[in-house]
Amino acid sequence: DTGVSQDPRHKITKRGQNVTFRCDPISEHNRLYWYRQTLGQGPEFLTYFQNEAQLEKSRLLSDRFSAERPKGSFSTLEIQRTEQGDSAMYLCASSSLHRDGYTFGSGTRLTVV
Amino acid sequence: AQSVTQLGSHVSVSEGALVLLRCNYSSSVPPYLFWYVQYPNQGLQLLLKYTSAATLVKGINGFEAEFKKSETSFHLTKPSAHMSDAAEYFCAVSQAGNTPLVFGKGTRLSVIA
Numbered sequence: 001d002t003g004v005s006q007d008p009r010h011k012i013t014k015r016g017q018n019v020t021f022r023c024d025p026i027s028e029h030n031r032l033y034w035y036r037q038t039l040g041q042g043p044e045f046l047t048y049f050q051n052e053a054q055l056e057k058s059r060l061l062s063d064r065f066s067a068e069r070p071k072g073s074f075s076t077l078e079i080q081r082t083e084q085g086d087s088a089m090y091l092c093a094s095s096s097l098h099r100d101g102y103t104f105g106s107g108t109r110l111t112v113v
Numbered sequence: 114a115q116s117v118t119q120l121g122s123h124v125s126v127s128e129g130a131l132v133l134l135r136c137n138y139s140s141s142v143p144p145y146l147f148w149y150v151q152y153p154n155q156g157l158q159l160l161l162k163y164t165s166a167a168t169l170v171k172g173i174n175g176f177e178a179e180f181k182k183s184e185t186s187f188h189l190t191k192p193s194a195h196m197s198d199a200a201e202y203f204c205a206v207s208q209a210g211n212t213p214l215v216f217g218k219g220t221r222l223s224v225i226a
Contacts, residue, residue, distance in 0.1 A: 004156075031211050042117075042203050042216030043157070056213065091156060095211040102214065104149075104156040 004105035006092050012111045013082055020078045021108045025094030032075050033102070034067055035091040036060065043091055049075060050097070082112045115140045115206045119217035127225050132191040134220050136178075136204030139185065146187040147205045147214065148178055157203065163187060164210055174198070199224045 005024040013019050025032045030051050035043035046065070047057045051072035061067075064083075069075040079086055089109050093102045120135040138144055145164050149157040161172025168180040178189045187204060201221050205214040 006156075033213060035214075035216075040122075040219075042205075042218045043214075045213040045215070048213055093157075093214075097211055101159065101162060101210055102147075104158075106156040107154075109154065 004092055004094055004103050006090075006105035006108050008108055009106065010109050010111075012113060015082055015084060015112055017082055018078065018080045019082060019110065020076050021090055021092075021110075022074060022076050023092030023094075023105060024074045025092070026103055027073075029094035029096050029103070030072065031095045031097060032069055033093045033095070034075070034077050035093065037089040037091055037107070038087075046077075079110075082110075084112045086110060087112045115144065115208065115215045117204050117206050117215055117217035119202075119204050119220050121220055122218065123221045123223065125223040125225060126194045128196055129193050132176075132189070132194045132198065132222065134189040134202050134204075134222065136187045136189065136217060137185050138187060138204070138206045140206055140208070142208050145207045145210050146178075146180060147207070148172065148176070148187075148189050149203045149205065151201045151203065151219075160189070160202075162210075194222075194224045196224050196226065198222060 007022045033048040034046040037043040049069040064080045067077045089107045091107045093104045095102045116139045118137045147162045148160040161170045163180045171177045204217045
């Protein structure tokens, strides 16, 4: 068990560009979550999946954001037409349907310049 | 809806002193409660969790928390602070052990030598 992996760890992009982040959960975990954390704040929920089904999306997830988990394993989070306000740490977590608790990845820090 | 309030955005203690980080929650259903620690530019590490079993929960690194339903609180304590405890601490609540977490804004703990 290698834990939850996120790639890349850091991303610097110019405003208006598209970016995509990847999350590989713990293999036996069927739920996967995305959170956004801005400086000095707690993580805010964006969306989550059970297997390949997206169960819930936060109102924070504007139409520029899209998340997928096509085969119920890894997930991608894409941000189109990035804005400076998108600069944040994007955290991924996974959990098992039958056990309590969540495992977080190390996050992807996005800087939009 | 669920929410978490962490009293004190910054707490400073002397090395060897008691650590007390406060967390109050709001939940319409019996809550699952968590404390996480975050070191700079890293993800979240679980310290401990309450999942409707014992009200006094012991976690890693000497931390513990007590669930008090009457006070809707889940305060985190450690008898003796160590320099390595300096970090950001987040309290979080969920409806079950595998539904999205709602986080507080965090408390930054400083430990003074």
